[in-house]
Ligand SMILES: Nc1ncnc2c1ncn2[C@@H]1O[C@H](COP(=O)(O)OP(=O)(O)OP(=O)(O)O)[C@@H](O)[C@H]1O
Ligand SMILES: Nc1ncnc2c1ncn2[C@@H]1O[C@H](COP(=O)(O)OP(=O)(O)OP(=O)(O)O)[C@@H](O)[C@H]1O
C-alpha cells in the first residue's frame with residue numbers, strides 16, 4: 001500500500017537547509033500495524049505528512065496503492081486524501097468554527113454521505129471516544145486530551161483503509177490513552193493499515209513492526225531494539 | 228505563596244454548565260515542588276489558568292503571595308503575570324510572527340531588561356533546551372517537541388519565583404523529556420516554587436507533593452497513591 005524509494009524532504013530557510021527526511025526506503029503492506037519512534041525533531045511528522053499527501057518530496061518516489069503520487073491529478077489526490085487516508089495530526093487541527101459533531105461529520109459530508117448516515121456514524125464515534133455529551137460544544141471548550149480524542153474520531157469517520165496517526169496519546173492520561181489505543185487496534189483488526197508515530201512504549205510494543213527515526217533516516221528495528 | 232479557598236470555576240454554554248473546578252482548597256508554600264495528575268478533562272488546565280491569573284474564579288477566593296487577587300488593579304495583575312509567574316501552556320501558544328529568539332526574549336523586553344542582557348539570557352536558555360542553532364527560525368519551522376522546549380525556555384526567561392507548567396513532556400520522547408525535567412528541577416533547586424500538571428509518572432515521582440484531580444475536585448495523595 002505504501003512504497004517509498006530514496007525519499008527526501010528538505011526545508012530551506014535563510015541559509016540553513018534541514019534534511020528532515022533523508023533518503024528513506026519504506027514498504028508497508030495492506031493490513032500491517034507499524035509504529036515509528038524517534039527523538040524530538042527526528043523527522044517523524046514530516047515523514048507522515050509526505051505519506052499523507054500533505055507535503056511533496058524533494059527527491060525520490062512515493063507510490064500509494066501502486067500509483068506514483070507525482071503523476072496523479074489534483075482531483076485524484078483530493079479523492080485519495082478524503083476517502084483512502086485517515087490522518088490524526090500531532091496538534092489536532094480541529095476547525096474552531098464548527099461544533100465537535102460538525103468536525104467529525106465533515107469528512108463524511110465531503111465524500112457525499114447522506115445526513116442520516118452522517119448523524120448515526122458521528123454519534124457512534126462520539127460514543128467510542130467517550131464524548132457523546134459534548135457534540136454541540138466547540139473545540140476551544142474541550143480540554144487538550146478531549147480535543148485529541150475528537151481528532152481520532154474524525155480520522156475514523158470514512159473508515160479509511162490507511163490510517164496515519166501522529167502521537168495519539170501525548171496529551172492523555174494512561175486510562176484515556178489506553179482507550180484510544182483500543183479503538184485504533186479495533187480498526188486494525190477490521191483490516192485497516194495502521195501507521196502510528198509515538199513516544200508511548202505501550203503502542204510501540206503492540207505494533208507488528210517497529211521502526212526508529214533518527215536525523216531524517218529510518219531504521220528498521222528488530223525485536224532487540226525495543227525503546 | 229498560593230492559597231485557594233472553596234474555589235470554583237464554571238463554564239456555561241447553551242444549557243450545559245461544566246463545573247471544571249469544584250470547591251478546591253489548596254495551599255502551596257514557597258519553594259515546594261507539587262505535581263498534579265488526573266484524567267483527561269478533570270480540570271487540571273482550568274485550575275492552572277486560574278492560578279496563573281489567566282481566568283477568574285466564579286466562587287471562592289485566591290491569594291497569591293498574600294494578596295487577594297480579586298482586589299488587585301489591572302496594572303498589579305499585569306506586573307504579577309510578567310515578573311512573578313512563569314507559565315508553560317499545554318499547547319505552547321508561541322507567537323507565530325516572532326522568531327524563536329524573539330519569543331524567548333519577549334517576557335524580558337516587557338519587564339524592561341536591556342537588549343544586551345536579553346541577548347545573553349536568550350542564548351543561555353536556547354543552549355539549555357538544545358536549540359541554539361534554531362534561534363532565527365519561526366515556531367512553524369520547528370517540530371512539536373522542539374516548540375514545547377521553546378515554551379519552557381520562554382517561561383524561565385524572567386527567572387520567576389513561581390512556575391506553573393502544563394504537561395511539559397507530552398510531545399517529547401523520553402530523552403528530551405528527561406532533559407526538560409532536569410531543567411525544571413534545576414530551577415526548583417535554585418528556589419523556584421514549581422507546580423506541574425502531568426501524566427508522566429517520572430515527574431509525579433520526583434515531586435515533593437503529589438495531588439490528583441478528578442471531576443473538578445482536588446485530592447491530596449499520600450505516598451500510597453502513586454499513579
Ligand atoms: N471554554 C469551555 N467551555 C466549556 N467547557 C470547558 C471549557 N474549557 C474547558 N471545559 C471543560 O472543563 C473540563 C476541564 O477541562 P481542563 O482543560 O481543565 O481539563 P484537563 O484536566 O486539563 O484535561 P487534559 O488532560 O485533557 O488536558 C473539561 O470537561 C472541559 O471540557
Ligand atoms: N517548515 C520547516 N522549516 C524548517 N525546518 C523544519 C520545518 N518543519 C520542520 N522542520 C525541521 O525538520 C525536522 C523534523 O521535524 P518533524 O516535525 O518531522 O520532527 P518530529 O520527529 O515529528 O519531532 P517531534 O517528536 O518533536 O514532534 C526538525 O528539525 C524541524 O525543526
Ligand SMILES: [Mg+2]
Nearest residue numbers: 045090370371
Ligand atoms: Mg512531530
Ligand SMILES: [Mg+2]
Nearest residue numbers: 143144272317
Ligand atoms: Mg489540560
